[in-house]
Amino acid sequence: MTTEEVLADELVVLPNRNAELVPNIGIIGGRDAVLVVDTGMGPRNAEPVLEFATGFARGRELFLTTTHFHPDHAFGAQVFRGHATYLVNRAQAEDLAHRGAGYLEMFRGLGPSIAAQLDGVEIPVPDVVYEHGHTLDLGGREVRLRATGRAHSAGDQVVTVPDAGTMFTGDLVETGQFAIFPWFPPHDVAVSGTRWIGVVEGLIEEAPARVVPGHGDVGGGELLTEVRDYLHVLRDETWRRRDAGLPDDQIVAEVRELMITRRPDWRGREWIDTAVACFLAEHSG
Template structure:
């Protein structure tokens, strides 16, 4: 079944702080929340949308907001709807990411491009002509990067392995805003890109630790990868869900159930606890990941 067209709509952009806008995903699958953060001399775009056409709209919107200021681009992680439009920014923006994300893009990007093209006609059409971009600036994962936009410094910080190996969060300290990428979603089960043997870098155990650390910062506004914006409570919701997913999975693995039975039972439990959440297809990969982590 073909997915809805994953079209970014910059006309729906919302001001959430002075010179800080979010283009919301509006609940459309494979459309991320996209940020545009400004300072006195530069503007930072956070994530591109899926493919060239979406990225061209995002870049045009960023130009309007920049009004002559320099443009930077960063991406929260390498997955297609977040980073597979970066080629459009070449020559007009400086593209910077952390080392692990750059490595993910180079080594796993082609496989994800092929996989996403198989998700349906509308997605394949959005990915037509996509070429994976090479970042202009790659910073060390153990140091992070502070980007001075002019009177506003934005913090780019790798989290270590969680949703992906190269996850990066972006903080705007003066506004209390945290962009999390797919470490956090609203109103849906956490996305586990557990695709053995091709990609097994997601870690449910590390993910819990990462979200715990982010929650300790108590951001005023959390911009999730997908879904509605919220406060620090979003981080607690995600941490609590990941914890119950781990506990329900490991409890059953301790009893030597087959993985198939664990998946069925845990899925039933979580659907009853969260009947209104979207993305139920991500429960089984989450169980598979945590079964593997349980076994060491």
């Protein structure tokens, strides 16, 4: 288990240390209960998370939530069955039910090591499903779960700890990485660049002191601003070229080159092409 990063009293992150397909995992404690945010990919990765959370809880009640349904964030939830109450928003529950099996097969196809991590995975089924927002009272500390609406996925959720000024964003935000656009027509076109911009602008207005991204280092509100600015430029450069009548392949190539020139140190360059494709599809509204 990776050494935890303490953010505040009874609030820690198990950091991903920029490892591929490993999310940041949150552990949030109150007087009576503890909430785990995200599980890691598959039972093998989730088991040490549960072990850490159980030790952290010291007999307190356990809850689990996931920021969205993708395998690296949610497909270890079965390990928590019988140990924690699993709660998510309705859109995410529907993602798990209707898209989970397809994503499981897609991730298994990414290579033998990933397939091994997903061995024995059962598609998670939440215990509690809320509509748009849910406040979880851990005892002397409230944690707010909120569905953001369609952006990175249909069922994105942010988790905020108001007394610690901390926001867990899942893959709405990454540090040092191009935004992950799972645009895979015709299998999955839930991601929306235009809606994503609006969601992040709303999060900026909340002015969190600390942001825990889906992947990468914990930071401040500047992480939200970086994502918003990147998405704005990506949209504008894509749409400007579409308005000029350039063919799609040329638009993708030119925008990719521009984005890499601006952010040469960012990881995940493969997501630029899918992001451009998404914005091209959204160009006509």
